Amino acid sequence: MPFELITEPNYLRSVIRVSLTVSLTAIFVSTLVSLPIAFLIGFADFPGKRLVTAIINTGMGFPSVAVGLFVLLFISTDGPLGSLDLVYTPEAMIISQCILAAPVITGVALSAVESVDDAVRDTAYGVGGTRTDVALITLKEARYGVITGILAGFGRAISEVGSVLIVGGNIAYADGTSKTRTITTAITFETRRGEFETALALGAVLIVLVLLVNGIVMRLGGR
Amino acid sequence: MEYRRRAFLGAGATGIAAAVAGCLNSSNDASEGSIAGAELALATTTSTYDTGLLDEINAKFQDRFGVQVAPNAQGTGQAIQSARDGHADVILVHARSQEDEFMRDGYGVNRRDLMFNDFVVVGPSDDPAGVDDTGQATAALEAIADAQATFVSRGDDSGTHTKEMGIWAEASSEPGGEWYQETGDGMGDTLMIADESSAYTLADRGTFLSMRDNFDLEILLQGPIEGGPELLANPYGIMAVNPEIHDNVNYQLAMAYIGFFTSPEGQALIANYTANGQQLFFPEAEDPDFQQYVPEGWQPDSGGE
Amino acid sequence: MVDNYETDERPLLETTATDRHRGDQPMNLALEDVSYGVDGTEILTEISLALESGEIMTIIGPSGAGKTTLLRLAALFEQPTGGTIRYDGTDPWALSRDDRLVIRRRIGMVFQQASLFDAPVARNVDIGRRVRWPWPRRIRGFLERLLPRRFTGSPAVDERTLEALELVGLRDAWDRDPASLSGGEAQRVSFARALAVEPEVLVLDEPTSDLDPRNTAILERAIERSRERDHGVLLATHDMHQAERISDRVAVLLEGELVEVGPPGQVFEKPRDERTARFVRGDLLYDDNELPA
Numbered sequence: 001m002p003f004e005l006i007t008e009p010n011y012l013r014s015v016i017r018v019s020l021t022v023s024l025t026a027i028f029v030s031t032l033v034s035l036p037i038a039f040l041i042g043f044a045d046f047p048g049k050r051l052v053t054a055i056i057n058t059g060m061g062f063p064s065v066a067v068g069l070f071v072l073l074f075i076s077t078d079g080p081l082g083s084l085d086l087v088y089t090p091e092a093m094i095i096s097q098c099i100l101a102a103p104v105i106t107g108v109a110l111s112a113v114e115s116v117d118d119a120v121r122d123t124a125y126g127v128g129g130t131r132t133d134v135a136l137i138t139l140k141e142a143r144y145g146v147i148t149g150i151l152a153g154f155g156r157a158i159s160e161v162g163s164v165l166i167v168g169g170n171i172a173y174a175d176g177t178s179k180t181r182t183i184t185t186a187i188t189f190e191t192r193r194g195e196f197e198t199a200l201a202l203g204a205v206l207i208v209l210v211l212l213v214n215g216i217v218m219r220l221g222g223r
Numbered sequence: 224m225e226y227r228r229r230a231f232l233g234a235g236a237t238g239i240a241a242a243v244a245g246c247l248n249s250s251n252d253a254s255e256g257s258i259a260g261a262e263l264a265l266a267t268t269t270s271t272y273d274t275g276l277l278d279e280i281n282a283k284f285q286d287r288f289g290v291q292v293a294p295n296a297q298g299t300g301q302a303i304q305s306a307r308d309g310h311a312d313v314i315l316v317h318a319r320s321q322e323d324e325f326m327r328d329g330y331g332v333n334r335r336d337l338m339f340n341d342f343v344v345v346g347p348s349d350d351p352a353g354v355d356d357t358g359q360a361t362a363a364l365e366a367i368a369d370a371q372a373t374f375v376s377r378g379d380d381s382g383t384h385t386k387e388m389g390i391w392a393e394a395s396s397e398p399g400g401e402w403y404q405e406t407g408d409g410m411g412d413t414l415m416i417a418d419e420s421s422a423y424t425l426a427d428r429g430t431f432l433s434m435r436d437n438f439d440l441e442i443l444l445q446g447p448i449e450g451g452p453e454l455l456a457n458p459y460g461i462m463a464v465n466p467e468i469h470d471n472v473n474y475q476l477a478m479a480y481i482g483f484f485t486s487p488e489g490q491a492l493i494a495n496y497t498a499n500g501q502q503l504f505f506p507e508a509e510d511p512d513f514q515q516y517v518p519e520g521w522q523p524d525s526g527g528e
Numbered sequence: 529m530v531d532n533y534e535t536d537e538r539p540l541l542e543t544t545a546t547d548r549h550r551g552d553q554p555m556n557l558a559l560e561d562v563s564y565g566v567d568g569t570e571i572l573t574e575i576s577l578a579l580e581s582g583e584i585m586t587i588i589g590p591s592g593a594g595k596t597t598l599l600r601l602a603a604l605f606e607q608p609t610g611g612t613i614r615y616d617g618t619d620p621w622a623l624s625r626d627d628r629l630v631i632r633r634r635i636g637m638v639f640q641q642a643s644l645f646d647a648p649v650a651r652n653v654d655i656g657r658r659v660r661w662p663w664p665r666r667i668r669g670f671l672e673r674l675l676p677r678r679f680t681g682s683p684a685v686d687e688r689t690l691e692a693l694e695l696v697g698l699r700d701a702w703d704r705d706p707a708s709l710s711g712g713e714a715q716r717v718s719f720a721r722a723l724a725v726e727p728e729v730l731v732l733d734e735p736t737s738d739l740d741p742r743n744t745a746i747l748e749r750a751i752e753r754s755r756e757r758d759h760g761v762l763l764a765t766h767d768m769h770q771a772e773r774i775s776d777r778v779a780v781l782l783e784g785e786l787v788e789v790g791p792p793g794q795v796f797e798k799p800r801d802e803r804t805a806r807f808v809r810g811d812l813l814y815d816d817n818e819l820p821a
Contacts, residue, residue: 077308077469085471087310088264088295119643125605126637127656127721130629137655141646169295174281179293189296192411193273194434 011176012198016205019182022090022164023157026097027105030157031150033098034105038146039135041106042113056110059103064096068163071096075167088169090180096163101153108152112145113138144220151220155213159206161185183209263476265294266303266311268382270410271459272296274429274503276496277315283492284483290476298409299381306330306462309469313477315484317427317459318382323518331462333478335485336515338493338504339458341446342386345414345431346372346423347439354423354443360454361394363444368396368403373422377413378405382457387425390454414438427457429503436499448505458507460515461485484508555616555634555728556580557602557760563610564597571597572784574611581728582758584751585789586771589781590807595764596640596733598781602762603637603731604628615729633660636727640734642714644706649717650685652706653692656725692724693717695750712743719747723754730754732763736770748774768808772796780804 041052073079075086075095086092116138124137139146161184164170168180170189181189183206190199267277272294281292295302295311299318306314307330315337316322325331344354344363352370357363367374376398377384391398404422406413410430417424418438428446431438446455461481466474483489490506497503514521557579564572572594579585587595600606601613607621620628636656644652658666685702693699696716706714715735722730732751736744751774754761765771771778771792778795780788780803788795788804799805 077310087305087308088293117643119639119641120645122605122637122639123643123645123718124655124659126603126639127659128629128633128725129659133659137645169297171293171295173291173293174278174285189273192269192409193275193430194411194415194437196437 008176011172011178012201012205014176014178015172015181015183015186015202018090018178018180019158019184022093022168022182023097023154026094026157027101027150027154029094030098030101030105030153034102034149034153035109035146038106038109038113038149039139042110043135043138053107053110056103056107060107062100062103063162064100064160065162065166067099068096068166071099071163071167087167088171088180090168092167093164093180093182096167097157097160100160100163101157104156105149105153108149109142109146112142112149115145116141148217148220151213151217155210155217158213159184159210161188261290261473261476263290263292263313263473263480264311265292265480266306266314266316267294267296268299268302268316269296270381270383270427270430271315271317273409273411274433274498276429276493276504279496280484280489280492283488284480287483288476288479290479292480298379299385300379306464309464309471311464312473313461313463313480315459315461316382317457318385319458319460319519320385321382322460322462326462327518330465330468332465333481334460334462334515335481336507336510336512337459337461337484338490339456339507340428340504341448341451341457342383342425342455343428343431343442343446343451344423344444344455345417345426345440346443347421348441350441350443352423357444358452360390360444360452364390364394364398365396367423368394368398371400371402373402373404373420374398375413375417375420375422375424376403376405377410378407379409381410383410383425383427386455386457390425393454414440429498432501432503433498459504555760556614557729557762558614558617559602559611560614561611562601562608562613564594564601564606565609570784572601572608575781575786576611577779577786577789579729579760579762581760582755583776584755584761584763584774585777585779586775587762587764587779587781588766588768588771588795588807591766593781594784595781599637599731599733599762599764602729603635604632605637633725634728636722636725636730638715638718638722638730638732638735640737642711642718644709644714644717646706648702649693649698649704649706649709650689650702652717653702653720653724654686654689656721657688660725689724692720695723695753696720697746712739715739716743716746716750719750723750726757728759730759730761730763732761734764734766737766744770768796780807782807 041049041056071092072087075081075084075092077087086095120141121134121138124134129137161182164180164182165185165188168182168185170181170185171179172181172186173179178186183202187199187202187206190196190202265277265281271277273296277292277294281294285291295305297305299316299321302311302314302316303321303325305311306325307328314325314331322331322334326334344360346352346354352367352372354363354366357366364374376387404416406416408416410426411434413424414426414431414434415437416422418440423443428448431440431442444455445451446457447453461484463474463477463481464472466472485508487509490508493504493506494502559575559577562572562575563570575598577585587598589595597606601608604613604620612619613621615631615634618631620631623631645655658669661669690699690702693702696719698713698716698720701709701713701717706717709717715738719735730751736747739747748770751761751763755776763775775792777789778792779786780795780801782803788799788801790800794800795804796808799808
């Protein structure tokens with residue numbers, strides 16, 4: 001009976017593994033892109049800076065289904081990345097989670113960089129630092145805010161359901177091994193077919209993960 | 224300070240490891256020549272997938288051919304669209320008019336009737352609209368409309384919703400008003416909503432039976448399997464995506480899958496598949512029915528359409 | 529740890545004017561008709577003064593007179609909008625950024641508010657030396673800090689950092705968290721940070737304005753030791769007793785203009801300028817109509 005098959009620990013492990021792999025990869029890539037942007041904006045003074053900041057902050061609230069749809073159109077056969085054959089793959093989910101997490105990481109890191117006291121920059125300059133030194137010292141001072149941003153981005157990515165459902169397709173093989181089924185999409189699937197116990201188990205895992213991340217965020221933020 | 228630095232490092236290391244793992248994980252070589260280790264992309268509907276039948280069929284197929292089947296369960300419209308876009312090798316749905324359009328437009332080849340079950344009208348056991356007594360699909364919906372009893376509709380252009388719309392079109396009442404609610408969700412969700420609000424809904428027998436233990440809902444009007452009206456029949460078809468249109472699809476695997484599903488062994492698996500002690504689907508591929516190869520209602524003298 | 533960077537190995541406490549590592553003459557600072565304005569508002573007007581090595585010059589003046597701006601110009605934080613700053617006769621702003629950095633690194637700056645990085649005291653003190661390290665060494669230092677210390681064998685703190693802390697009486701505080709320091713201790717750490725790179729010109733912006741007498745005395749002693757090592761000190765203060773105590777010369781800055789420069793005896797006892805006289809009497813501290821009735 002597939003019902004028993006599917007509630008096996010292997011199934012849960014596989015779903016959790018896909019979820020973590022996709023979200024951690026997305027956060028890793030997203031961080032590499034977001035931090036330089038946050039620092040460039042944080043340090044530079046240019047007309048329209050407020051507008052750019054506002055756009056980033058708006059991006060933090062992008063509805064994930066809209067992002068998923070956008071990514072799907074992009075990677076679909078007729079889209080610009082159609083030749084890569086990414087639809088319904090973990091890579092597609094990584095792309096959409098990257099897009100969802102990047103504004104969060106950029107926005108939080110940017111405000112962390114901007115909240116570093118001017119006196120820190122003056123001090124760094126005053127001890128004979130170059131512009132690079134000033135930037136590095138500012139990064140060091142903003143590190144907890146930056147890490148908070150990365151964790152917040154991870155929280156958004158791991159608990160997101162709309163876009164991964166659209167671009168990933170919630171696929172699991174017959175033996176219960178997940179291809180693109182994440183914790184969140186597995187919860188929707190198990191709930192839909194009345195497998196509440198499996199759904200609850202996955203929900204508990206997700207809540208523990210998010211609590212863990214939020215706990216770290218609060219610990220860092222409460223300093 | 225020590226602790227925090229290590230925590231940060233640890234997070235970074237995990238991220239890198241995950242990135243590497245992500246690269247290694249990509250298994251997207253369905254169009255490769257060798258069969259073993261290949262993957263077959265199956266587009267299907269949530270209601271079909273949620274019954275669990277496909278997991279059973281696919282596990283057997285995998286044992287036989289060494290090919291993993293990646294079932295992508297979506298709404299009927301979405302499933303057909305992803306097959307049109309070449310994101311599936313084979314498609315299994317239950318909406319004949321949309322299947323015919325898919326075939327006519329050249330996206331599908333080699334359609335086979337696969338199996339059937341039927342739709343049932345379910346509702347609260349006290350049956351305030353008296354559906355139990357109607358015996359006909361149109362009459363049942365008319366009774367619900369007349370009683371202004373709550374009716375929950377999928378409202379999502381799924382096969383089930385298409386069928387419901389077809390019945391309303393033949394009925395003398397119009398759906399609408401506060402008693403008529405559209406969920407926009409899948410069959411399972413819609414059944415749960417109907418159950419919680421003591422409402423009527425049209426459900427495919429398979430999904431309803433597989434979830435019946437969770438519900439107080441009862442079948443008030445049977446489909447043709449249990450001697451009900453033919454209008455409530457729910458036939459499933461399977462088609463390969465045309466490799467002439469999408470050269471990335473794995474046509475040979477798709478045909479192997481269709482062959483397995485329609486073989487005596489596959490048909491027996493369908494016939495023996497039960498949920499809560501009830502058979503969900505009835506094999507149909509063994510009937511020598513010419514109509515399965517052509518659009519519904521096609522006549523030999525109607526010319527090349 | 530063997531290191532080629534010569535300044536790292538020299539004990540701070542024993543250095544004298546004669547074994548100055550740069551080998552040239554003690555550095556002099558001169559301002560020639562220096563003006564500074566922002567958005568058309570002139571903050572400083574044609575300031576001319578010269579700071580000799582081994583001299584403590586205090587800048588006194590009411591709040592808003594431009595003392596901080598003057599010091600930021602002297603420490604090369606800002607470029608003057610008029611006139612010329614010269615270090616040993618060279619205009620740093622005529623040099624490339626890299627060449628100007630060489631001059632900047634001979635200047636030490638301490639601000640009114642202690643601004644310590646979120647790192648242990650020792651790392652606050654040696655930051656000036658670390659930014660002077662060549663990149664391979666800096667990267668090595670960064671990587672070593674990621675590993676437990678028992679694997680790398682590098683000492684937790686080096687002698688030179690401890691000596692700089694000793695100058696401000698905080699030798700034992702090297703491993704403390706900045707948040708645990710009192711305001712006076714934090715300012716003394718800031719001071720040690722500036723001293724750790726042994727600047728030839730010290731620019732101090734009211735460093736003792738928020739401190740109690742004991743911490744003030746410790747810092748004044750450290751300032752005097754810099755003079756003993758033939759460093760020039762430019763000190764802004766609004767504490768006229770402090771100016772009288774430790775200055776070799778006092779410069780009076782009123783509304784962006786330098787009205788009088790002279791020894792404390794002259795400025796405080798026999799001012800030559802009428803405005804100086806009014807300021808040292810306290811008349812300029814308030815506008816009449818700002819005073820409570």
